[in-house]
Amino acid sequence: MSAAGGPVMVGVTGASGAVYAQRLVRHLLERGFEVLLSVSKAGRLVIQEELDLGGAEDPWGAAGRERLRVFPEKDLSAPFCSGSFPFRGMAVVPASMGTVGAIANGVCLNNIHRGADVALKERIPLVIVPRETPLSAIHLENLLKLARSGAVVLPPSPAFYQKPRSMDDLVDFVVSRVLDALGVTNDLYRRWGG
Numbered sequence: 001m002s003a004a005g006g007p008v009m010v011g012v013t014g015a016s017g018a019v020y021a022q023r024l025v026r027h028l029l030e031r032g033f034e035v036l037l038s039v040s041k042a043g044r045l046v047i048q049e050e051l052d053l054g055g056a057e058d059p060w061g062a063a064g065r066e067r068l069r070v071f072p073e074k075d076l077s078a079p080f081c082s083g084s085f086p087f088r089g090m091a092v093v094p095a096s097m098g099t100v101g102a103i104a105n106g107v108c109l110n111n112i113h114r115g116a117d118v119a120l121k122e123r124i125p126l127v128i129v130p131r132e133t134p135l136s137a138i139h140l141e142n143l144l145k146l147a148r149s150g151a152v153v154l155p156p157s158p159a160f161y162q163k164p165r166s167m168d169d170l171v172d173f174v175v176s177r178v179l180d181a182l183g184v185t186n187d188l189y190r191r192w193g194g
């Protein structure tokens, strides 16, 4: 598949699982996609906690880095805040319950919420990777609202029939399913029956 069809928007929020965002963004950039990225304040906190950056400031890798555009979360003039800007899809990964609640209720406090709001109204593929456990009835109702509005709700739940041998295998399985939902062909893991 070519990178035609516009950029991919990635919103990173303050739930555990920053490594999924890192792997997704790196893969898209390596594959030639343009990526528009926004990281919430809490998302930056979790990145610092969870990713072993080895002193490097930038978790998003080197290959294809010139195709990455980063927007501050409060920048509501970012292109994906308008329905007139074509993008091929958006992933919120990981998605905190706070962000899930905001998007599910049409509340746009930052450009991640607004990008998702635009994706839903324009019928642009939106993938939500929620992370919390256990889930309250409020969380579940918000996720149901998102699914009913057209989002793909994709919990980071790796399959163990793949016999993962490393954390990379577990992460790649989830990222591969996110890419599938965005319509990006990939072979990040060996598929059942393949």
Ligand SMILES: Cc1cc2nc3c(=O)[nH]c(=O)nc-3n(C[C@H](O)[C@H](O)[C@H](O)COP(=O)(O)O)c2cc1C
Binding pocket: 012, 013, 014, 015, 016, 040, 041, 042, 043, 045, 046, 049, 095, 096, 097, 098, 099, 100, 131, 132
């Ligand atoms: C290290 C760390 C891990 C967190 N993990 C989660 C989580 O897995 N799920 C969640 O909903 N919130 C989690 N939180 C709380 C959110 O970051 C917090 O609710 C925040 O306000 C979310 O803001 P955001 O949606 O704008 O990123 C975590 C916070 C920290 C500091």
